[in-house]
Structures are given as structure tokens and as C-alpha cells.
Amino acid sequence: xxxxxxxxxxxxxxxxxxxxxxxxxxxxxxxxxxxxxxxxxxxxxxxxxxxxxxxxxxxxxxxxxxxxxxxxxxxxxxxxxxxxxxxxxxxxxxxxxxxxxxxxxxxxxxxxxxxxxxxxxxxxxxxxxxxxxxxxxxxxxxxxxxxxxxxxxxxxxxxxxxxxxxxxxxxxxxxxxxxxxxxxxxxxxxxxxxxxxxxxxxxxxxxxxxxxxxxxxxxxxxxxxxxxxxxxxxxxxxxxxxxxxxxxxxxxxxxxxxxxxxxxxxxxxxxxxxxxxxxxxxxxxxxxxxxxxxxxxxxxxxxxxxxxxxxxxxxxxxxxxxxxxxxxxxxxxxxxxxxxxxxxxxxxxxxxxxxxxxxxxxxxxxxxxxxxxxxxxxxxxxxxxxx
Numbered sequence: 146x147x148x149x150x151x152x153x154x155x156x157x158x159x160x161x162x163x164x165x166x167x168x169x170x171x172x173x174x175x176x177x178x179x180x181x182x183x184x185x186x187x188x189x190x191x192x193x194x195x196x197x198x199x200x201x202x203x204x205x206x207x208x209x210x211x212x213x214x215x216x217x218x219x220x221x222x223x224x225x226x227x228x229x230x231x232x233x234x235x236x237x238x239x240x241x242x243x244x245x246x247x248x249x250x251x252x253x254x255x256x257x258x259x260x261x262x263x264x265x266x267x268x269x270x271x272x273x274x275x276x277x278x279x280x281x282x283x284x285x286x287x288x289x290x291x292x293x294x295x296x297x298x299x300x301x302x303x304x305x306x307x308x309x310x311x312x313x314x315x316x317x318x319x320x321x322x323x324x325x326x327x328x329x330x331x332x333x334x335x336x337x338x339x340x341x342x343x344x345x346x347x348x349x350x351x352x353x354x355x356x357x358x359x360x361x362x363x364x365x366x367x368x369x370x371x372x373x374x375x376x377x378x379x380x381x382x383x384x385x386x387x388x389x390x391x392x393x394x395x396x397x398x399x400x401x402x403x404x405x406x407x408x409x410x411x412x413x414x415x416x417x418x419x420x421x422x423x424x425x426x427x428x429x430x431x432x433x434x435x436x437x438x439x440x441x442x443x444x445x446x447x448x449x450x451x452x453x454x455x456x457x458x459x460x461x462x463x464x465x466x467x468x469x470x471x472x473x474x475x476x477x478x479x480x481x482x483x484x485x486x487x488x489x490x491x492x493x494x495x496x497x498x499x500x501x502x503x504x505x506x507x508x509x510x511x512x513x514x515x516x517x518x519x520x521x522x523x524x525x526x527x528x529x530x531x532x
Contacts, residue, residue, distance in 0.1 A: 476505060
């Protein structure tokens with residue numbers, strides 16, 4: 146329907162599934178219990194080349210598109226893993242690929258493709274602005290051949306397990322620009338040089354085993370050459386990465402949804418109460434069937450969003466709707482799976498409660514469902530802006 150090569154996508158699925166066999170539920174359960182970062186899994190995925198899939202061949206990657214990237218992340222979650230530990234490199238890559246200079250791409254992309262560098266982190270959100278990105282207060286002031294950065298970011302993931310970070314900062318004060326979306330710029334931050342030299346990192350304990358942090362910038366100096374693209378155009382640039390992110394998150398949620406549905410179906414077939422499998426009861430099987438239908442419907446919007454992105458079409462609407470539908474579907478499937486398991490769904494050994502927590506995140510981040518509804522109302526239905 147959307148002109149993708151099913152045979153190639155199946156080969157990707159098979160390859161990712163084969164790798165994930167070495168990282169089963171017990172591996173992820175242990176990582177979650179110890180609140181650890183899955184270093185072994187990330188290393189294996191990197192060494193197999195999956196995290197370099199979208200890097201063009203001339204820079205050492207496979208030259209694949211968002212469609213293929215979405216399948217990689219979907220399969221990780223469908224196998225019981227957590228793509229949230231690696232997805233940052235996927236969508237951060239697009240900002241560098243589409244807007245970085247040739248010098249920047251030749252400097253960083255081959256090293257990322259070879260696994261020598263990780264680009265897992267993007268710093269946009271701030272404590273006082275949340276999703277109102279144009280109101281960010283972090284500033285980058287040009288002084289000679291450097292920029293000096295001051296400000297604060299929050300909910301910035303994988304900083305402690307990344308070498309590079311993409312940063313959005315205001316280079317022109319909000320009251321000095323014609324439109325509030327102007328005057329922000331994108332920078333590539335070398336975290337090894339920055340941490341302890343103007344950048345401090347404060348981890349945030351959270352209900353999902355995501356390594357996420359609050360960042361404090363205090364006169365951090367970076368080379369002016371670290372600017373990506375044109376100064377003041379960063380908001381437009383960041384949207385490329387954010388639209389890719391939403392399509393990829395949709396794929397992750399679809400992977401989660403299929404994991405929950407399979408888990409619930411297996412348990413409903415095997416669990417006997419009152420002398421019969423509980424899956425024989427329509428009160429059990431109908432909710433599972435409804436969840437399956439919702440996941441399959443969301444999957445169609447995922448393919449549409451990826452197709453539009455890869456073919457260079459406007460993708461904002463489809464990416465937002467795909468993320469909305471998939472997050473809703475995975476959360477519905479999570480609740481159905483937990484309910485099907487009854488009390489055992491709360492037991493860590495069944496892995497349902499872990500995946501339940503993981504997929505709940507996507508109702509809130511990387512963009513809340515309410516913001517997507519506002520986007521659709523304003524941009525697709527021509528309703529008055531609500532904020």
C-alpha cells in the first residue's frame with residue numbers, strides 16, 4: 146500500500162528477532178530490577194549495525210529509511226525488550242543528516258556507524274516551558290569563535306550513556322524575533338568535554354527504567370563550528386527529528402501492543418478456571434480481540450507516516466496521528482493483558498507489569514496525547530488555536 150519492500154522488512158524482522166533471542170525476558174527483568182542501563186544489548190545492537198541503519202552508505206551505514214528504522218524498534222519491543230534505551234540515536238540522526246554540514250557529517254557519522262560514538266541524547270524540554278518549546282530560556286550567546294550556553298533542561302535521556310547530544314537553545318531573545326519559532330538554534334555537544342566544564346547532570350529516579358536527567362548549563366563554552374545549520378532556524382530543524390521520533394514511537398507502541406496481545410492470548414489459552422480455559426469466555430477473548438484490531442489500525446497510520454517521511458512529503462499530521470493511535474492501542478492492550486492475567490499480572494516474573502509501565506510513558510511523552518489532539522484540531526480541522 147505504501148510502496149515498501151515486504152521481503153526486505155521481513156529480513157530486518159528476522160535479524161532483529163535473532164539478536165533479541167540473546168536478550169530474553171529474564172535479561173530485561175534483571176536490568177529493570179537493578180535499574181541498570183542495558184549496555185550489553187545496546188552494544189550488540191550497535192555491533193550488528195542496526196543503530197546505523199539510517200546512516201548513508203557513504204558514511205559507513207546501511208542507507209535505510211524511517212520505514213526500516215521503525216521495524217527495528219518495533220521488533221525490539223515485540224520481543225519483550227525496551228527500545229527506549231536506543232531510539233534516541235535513530236531520530237537524533239535525522240537532524241544531523243538533514244541539516245548538518247558536510248564537515249560535521251564526515252566527522253561524526255562514520256564514527257557513529259562504527260559504534261565509536263553514540264548520539265543518543267537530545268536536549269529540548271525545560272522545567273518551566275514543557276512542550277511550549279518556543280518559550281525555552283536556555284541561551285547560547287556568540288562570543289568570537291565560541292558560543293556560551295546558560296540554562297536548564299529536564300527529562301533528558303541517556304546523557305550518561307552517550308558521547309554526543311543535540312541541544313536546542315535560544316540565540317536571539319524572544320522579544321527580538323518576528324515569529325516566536327525563530328531565534329532558536331541547534332548545537333552538537335561533546336558530552337565528554339562539556340560535563341564538569343559548565344554542564345552538570347542530575348539523574349531523575351522514575352517509574353520506568355529510563356536513564357533520564359536534569360541538566361544545568363553554567364557558562365558552557367562550545368566551538369562555534371558545533372552549530373548545526375543556520376543560526377536562528379533550529380526550531381524548524383528540530384521538527385524533522387521530532388516527526389521522525391513520533392513515527393518511531395508509534396512503531397515501538399505497536400511492538401508493545403503485539404507483545405501484550407500475544408502474552409494475553411497465550412495465557413488465556415493455557416489458564417483453566419472452573420474446568421475450562423479462560424480464553425473460551427467471550428468476556429476474556431473480546432477485549433483481546435478489540436485490542437488487536439486497534440493495534441492493526443494504528444499500524445496502518447505508522448506505515449503512512451513513514452512513507453511520507455521517506456518520500457519527502459509533509460509528515461506532521463500523519464506522524465502525530467500515528468503516535469496518538471499507537472500509544473492508545475498499546476495502552477489498551479497493556480490493560481487487557483494485565484486484566485487477563487489477573488493477580489499474576491502484578492508479579493514481576495510474568496513481565497507484564499514491567500511492560501505495562503514502559504508503554505504507559507507514551508501517553509505522556511515524547512508529546513502528550515492532548516497536544517496531538519490540539520494539533521489535529523488546529524491544523525487539520527481549522528479550529529481556533531486552544532493555547
